[in-house]
Amino acid sequence: xxxxxxxxxxxxxxxxxxxxxxxxxxxxxxxxxxxxxxxxxxxxxxxxxxxxxxxxxxxxxxxxxxxxxxxxxxxxxxxxxxxxxxxxxxxxxxxxxxxxxxxxxxxxxxxxxxxx
Amino acid sequence: xxxxxxxxxxxxxxxxxxxxxxxxxxxxxxxxxxxxxxxxxxxxxxxxxxxxxxxxxxxxxxxxxxxxxxxxxxxxxxxxxxxxxxxxxxxxxxxxxxxxxxxxxxxxxxx
Numbered sequence: 001x002x003x004x005x006x007x008x009x010x011x012x013x014x015x016x017x018x019x020x021x022x023x024x025x026x027x028x029x030x031x032x033x034x035x036x037x038x039x040x041x042x043x044x045x046x047x048x049x050x051x052x053x054x055x056x057x058x059x060x061x062x063x064x065x066x067x068x069x070x071x072x073x074x075x076x077x078x079x080x081x082x083x084x085x086x087x088x089x090x091x092x093x094x095x096x097x098x099x100x101x102x103x104x105x106x107x108x109x110x111x112x113x114x115x116x
Numbered sequence: 117x118x119x120x121x122x123x124x125x126x127x128x129x130x131x132x133x134x135x136x137x138x139x140x141x142x143x144x145x146x147x148x149x150x151x152x153x154x155x156x157x158x159x160x161x162x163x164x165x166x167x168x169x170x171x172x173x174x175x176x177x178x179x180x181x182x183x184x185x186x187x188x189x190x191x192x193x194x195x196x197x198x199x200x201x202x203x204x205x206x207x208x209x210x211x212x213x214x215x216x217x218x219x220x221x222x223x224x225x226x227x
Contacts, residue, residue, distance in 0.1 A: 031213055043160060043203065043217040056214055091159055095213070104150060105205070105215050107159035 002026045006092050006108035013082055014116055021077045021111045023092030032075045033093040033105065034067065036060065043091070049075065082115045089113075117142050120206050122218035130226050133194050137221045139204030140186045148207035149180055151189050153200045154220065160203055163189075194225045 005024045013019050025032050034046040047057040047067055054067065064080045075094075079086055089112050093105040122139045129135045141149075149166035164171065166178040166187050177190040187204055204218035 042219040
């Protein structure tokens with residue numbers, strides 16, 4: 001069964017460091033997403049990506065965040081200068097969605113980021 | 117008002133019980149609705165999509181009431197393995213496709 005894969009599964013970093021989280025969405029999916037879940041809290045939307053550009057982003061997704069699809073398969077989330085409050089589980093997701101129809105979101109297993 | 121609201125629970129029920137969760141959404145333009153299940157520290161996984169006419173999958177029944185803007189999930193004959201957090205997810209189409217998550221409802225099925 002096709003799946004979304006994420007690396008690393010866990011990353012520990014020092015405050016102020018840059019972090020790149022990687023995702024390989026399901027190959028025929030068109031929409032890609034990053035979500036964040038702080039421990040014990042809800043799943044929060046960060047950004048959606050379609051046709052090689054950001055289609056929507058939340059208030060959380062400020063200038064320290066960026067996304068890229070550098071090579072047609074990987075989808076990355078970069079956090080430029082990490083803060084303590086960036087500690088969370090980051091989920092990548094993809095969906096096969098077209099005009100007038102929305103499919104389910106498929107999630108990767110997540111990348112746990114710990115900022116010290 | 118939050119876009120998607122759920123009672124966080126926890127709901128503690130004995131094995132074999134029937135339990136129901138509700139979820140309300142604020143945006144009447146919402147188009148697609150889902151229930152996801154999330155186990156502790158794991159990724160959300162689709163439990164079922166919710167269709168206008170209501171739908172059933174084994175012990176699980178989902179209903180949608182567009183007029184009142186709520187979605188429900190009924191679990192019959194609860195099993196220990198049903199213990200998890202149930203997430204209501206609403207897809208809002210506004211030029212983009214954005215999936216909004218509720219806070220989730222925690223269910224604990226007790227032996």
